[in-house]
Amino acid sequence: MKIKVGFGFDVHQLKDNHPFYVGGVNLEHHKGAFGHSDADVLLHAICDALLGAANLRDIGFHFKNTDPQWKGISSIVLLKETVKLIKQKGFEVGNIDAMLCLEAPKINPHIPQMQQNIAAAIGIDADDISIKATTNETMGFIGREEGVVAYAVCLIEKVTL
Numbered sequence: 001m002k003i004k005v006g007f008g009f010d011v012h013q014l015k016d017n018h019p020f021y022v023g024g025v026n027l028e029h030h031k032g033a034f035g036h037s038d039a040d041v042l043l044h045a046i047c048d049a050l051l052g053a054a055n056l057r058d059i060g061f062h063f064k065n066t067d068p069q070w071k072g073i074s075s076i077v078l079l080k081e082t083v084k085l086i087k088q089k090g091f092e093v094g095n096i097d098a099m100l101c102l103e104a105p106k107i108n109p110h111i112p113q114m115q116q117n118i119a120a121a122i123g124i125d126a127d128d129i130s131i132k133a134t135t136n137e138t139m140g141f142i143g144r145e146e147g148v149v150a151y152a153v154c155l156i157e158k159v160t161l
Helices: 041-053 075-088 108-122
Strands: 002-016 020-022 025-027 031-034 091-101 129-134 147-158
Touching: 002 041, 020 031, 025 108, 041 075, 041 091, 041 108, 041 147, 075 091, 075 108, 091 108, 108 129
Parallel strands: 091 129
Antiparallel strands: 002 031, 002 147, 020 025, 091 147
């Protein structure tokens, strides 16, 4: 068995009266993440972690923000496509550990649904997906609610027979 670890990071601007998708959940908030797709910062960080672990570059390489096919697309679709790519190299996802950094809204009530959404997209147990959230103590662009950040690490494994 070969085990690899990946790390992912993503950041998106927050804009007034824009949808705010995190972990496949549309959060009610006066601001939302802005991007080419649905700008789901958590799923983008997870995609980058998985792609990096499998040495498949990054999300921007596979899903270019200049390609109209990805405009407005659900990042759950991007995650499913990412999993297909790593499976083509013989890898399976072991677990995901992720951290969100934003001032508002509160993420804790939504974590179980996010875990379920991600588990369904990847094909693993929700118990293998850890999601945590913190604030930036009102400092910087995160503290001013100008942006949102996510970090993710993953473990992937290749079983050789």
